[in-house]
Amino acid sequence: MSIRGKLLDFKQRLSDRHMYSVTLVVIALIASFGIYQYKKGLDYRNAVENTYRRSFTELVNYVEELEVTLAKGILVRDPKQLVHLSSEIFRQAEGAKTNLAQLPISTVELDNTSKFLSQVGDYSYNLSLKYLQDKSISDEEIKQLRELTNYAATLSDSLVKMQDQLYQGTMRFGEIKGLGKVFAKNEVSFAQNISEVEKQFQNYPSLIYDGPFSEHINQMQPKFLEGKNEISQEEALNKAKEFLGDAGANLQFQGEGNGTIQTYHFASSSDNGDINIDITKKGGYVLWMLNSRSVAESKLSIEDAKAKAVEFLNNQGFPNMKESYYEIKSNTALINFAYVQDGVVMYPDLIKVKIALDNGDVIGFESKGYLMSHHERKLQEIKISKEQALKSINNILTVENISLAYIPLESKREVMCYEIKAKMDDKTYLVYVNVTTGNEEDILLLLESPDGVLTI
Numbered sequence: 001m002s003i004r005g006k007l008l009d010f011k012q013r014l015s016d017r018h019m020y021s022v023t024l025v026v027i028a029l030i031a032s033f034g035i036y037q038y039k040k041g042l043d044y045r046n047a048v049e050n051t052y053r054r055s056f057t058e059l060v061n062y063v064e065e066l067e068v069t070l071a072k073g074i075l076v077r078d079p080k081q082l083v084h085l086s087s088e089i090f091r092q093a094e095g096a097k098t099n100l101a102q103l104p105i106s107t108v109e110l111d112n113t114s115k116f117l118s119q120v121g122d123y124s125y126n127l128s129l130k131y132l133q134d135k136s137i138s139d140e141e142i143k144q145l146r147e148l149t150n151y152a153a154t155l156s157d158s159l160v161k162m163q164d165q166l167y168q169g170t171m172r173f174g175e176i177k178g179l180g181k182v183f184a185k186n187e188v189s190f191a192q193n194i195s196e197v198e199k200q201f202q203n204y205p206s207l208i209y210d211g212p213f214s215e216h217i218n219q220m221q222p223k224f225l226e227g228k229n230e231i232s233q234e235e236a237l238n239k240a241k242e243f244l245g246d247a248g249a250n251l252q253f254q255g256e257g258n259g260t261i262q263t264y265h266f267a268s269s270s271d272n273g274d275i276n277i278d279i280t281k282k283g284g285y286v287l288w289m290l291n292s293r294s295v296a297e298s299k300l301s302i303e304d305a306k307a308k309a310v311e312f313l314n315n316q317g318f319p320n321m322k323e324s325y326y327e328i329k330s331n332t333a334l335i336n337f338a339y340v341q342d343g344v345v346m347y348p349d350l351i352k353v354k355i356a357l358d359n360g361d362v363i364g365f366e367s368k369g370y371l372m373s374h375h376e377r378k379l380q381e382i383k384i385s386k387e388q389a390l391k392s393i394n395n396i397l398t399v400e401n402i403s404l405a406y407i408p409l410e411s412k413r414e415v416m417c418y419e420i421k422a423k424m425d426d427k428t429y430l431v432y433v434n435v436t437t438g439n440e441e442d443i444l445l446l447l448e449s450p451d452g453v454l455t456i
Contacts, residue, residue, distance in 0.1 A: 052173045052190075053166065055102040060159045062096040066120070067152040073124060074145055086128035090121035104173050104190065110198050113155070120148050158197045165193070220412060222261055224374040228283030236264040236279040243286050243316070243365075247275060256281075261371060263287050285371060286316075290354075291363035295331040298357040302326060305333040305355040312362050313337060318351060318370070327452035331357045334364065339374060345405040348373035348414055373414075377406070380416040382435045389418040389433040392440065397422035397429065407432055407442060417441055430455065 069092060073085045097117045100110070127141060165171035173190045231239070233253060241248040250268040254276075257263035263278040273293030280287055300308070306323050313321050321337040322345060332354055339349035350373075354364025384392075386402055393399075401421040406414050417432040428446040433439070444455040 049173060052103055055099045056159075056163065056166065056190075059096055059099040059103070060156075060163050062092045062099065063152065063156045063159055066092040066096065067149065067156045070120070070124070070145065070149040070152050073127075074142065074149060083128045086121075086124040089124040093117045093121035103194075110194070113198050116148075116151055116155070120152070123148065154200050155197065158193075158200065162190070162193045162197075220260070220372065222282075222371045224371045225261070225280060225282040225285070230281050231279075231284040233264055236281070236284055237266060239279050239284040240266050240277045240286070243289065244275065244277065247291065248277075251275070251277070257287075261287055261368065280371065285367065286365060287367060287371065289362075289365040291361075293356075293363060295356045295358050295363070298331040300355070300357045300360055302328065302333055304360065305357060306335060308355050308360040309335050309337070309353040309362070312353065313351065318367075321351060325453050325455060327454060328357075329451070332363065333357060339370065341377060342379060343404065344379060344416065345403070345419070346373070346377070347405055348408045373408075377414075380436055382416075384418075384433065384435050384438045386418065388438060389420065389435075392433055392438055393420060393422070393431050397424050397431070400428075404435070405432070409441065415441055421446070 066089060069085055069088050073082065073089065076082050076085060094117075097114065100114070100117070123144070127145070162171060171190060171193060237251060237253065240251055244251070248268070250270065251266040252268060254265045254267045257265055257278055262281045264281065265276070265278050267274065267276045269275075273291055275289070275291045277289040278287040279285070306326075309323070310321065313319075318337075318339075320340045322340045324336045324338055324345075324347075326333055326335040334352060334354045337351045337353065339346040348369060350369030352364070352366040353362060355361070356363045390399060390402065397420075399420060399422045403419050404416065405419040406416050407419075408414055416435045418435060420431040420433065422429050422431060428448060430444040430446055431440065432442045432444075434441050447454045447456060
């Protein structure tokens with residue numbers, strides 16, 4: 001072989017060895033990366049699993065405490081002690097709800113379990129309020145408290161059994177996104193267990209009481225629409241066109257709404273903006289309307305806008321409406337109106353009207369509060385005088401005005417109150433004192449600015 005041939009052969013061998021080395025290095029890198037990713041996945045899985053374990057342990061602890069505190073609540077009769085226990089029950093129930101929400105249960109329906117945890121704290125709180133008002137607890141309320149205690153015991157037992165499975169390694173928390181299943185053949189998932197817990201609450205009773213989680217709130221029906229006849233789609237379209245005038249000429253049917261108030265939905269579109277409107281199937285009333293047209297300038301004052309809105313409401317068959325709060329934004333004024341009966345403002349009977357400040361057109365309307373609540377009321381008996389009501393509020397307030405109003409509580413129950421407008425440190429407050437009991441039902445801060453009058 002020539003010298004040139006020997007050189008080429010040596011180069012070829014060197015190249016083959018180089019490629020072999022490179023291949024080995026690449027394989028080693030891939031293997032190392034795979035091992036790293038696998039270890040990283042395991043670390044992540046363990047971290048998530050530990051987080052779930054921590055939340056689940058907290059859930060078990062809160063529910064066990066809840067069972068014990070409820071059992072005490074059945075026996076206690078001292079008002080101060082019951083108030084203390086009710087605050088503990090509320091704290092424990094909220095803690096249980098918080099930790100339950102942090103567990104991997106997105107595929108499991110826990111409506112009744114969650115409802116139990118929401119209602120148990122709220123219910124005990126309302127019982128403590130009755131004690132503070134020197135009202136006795138009825139036999140039915142004691143029975144309901146016993147039932148809540150039994151459900152807490154059932155939930156506690158089930159969760160403790162799940163915790164035992166967790167400690168024994170026979171239960172894990174299911175799949176972690178991107179890492180597949182994390183339990184073996186002899187293990188069961190958390191989702192399977194917790195779905196069994198939910199089945200134990202299938203017969204959970206309906207609780208009717210004076211609180212925001214009471215069952216009656218979901219069962220409420222619109223008072224104003226009671227006894228009204230159902231109208232057809234064509235009749236609803238005519239109602240919508242009548243409400244909108246010329247702006248409703250091109251409305252088209254879009255579908256039906258099946259909420260608490262069932263409706264027909266219509267819409268139109270033009271270069272001047274889109275219009276959407278819902279007409280109630282019962283009675284044919286406008287539930288809401290929105291015109292999205294642009295309002296480029298503001299020519300009218302807020303007083304002009306209020307006058308336009310009042311005129312509109314009168315023409316639409318809503319008399320005796322008094323404006324309360326309003327907000328000015330983007331050259332429009334959104335004004336709240338409440339019905340007035342015998343000089344008493346009915347805040348639950350709420351209608352909102354949106355006025356364009358360029359020409360006074362009504363470009364927004366919403367009447368759900370009015371349709372849900374409006375009826376001619378037999379006014380509650382006034383047992384507390386104005387003078388007594390004024391003495392019951394904090395004496396550091398400077399009273400500006402006092403009037404009568406119905407207000408809705410969290411439970412949706414209405415109470416008649418003295419509405420006392422008062423000031424302190426350049427801030428304006430509305431204090432509501434019950435005309436029957438003298439209890440201070442609510443306090444609102446009145447926010448007054450060039451852009452509106454709102455309450456918080």
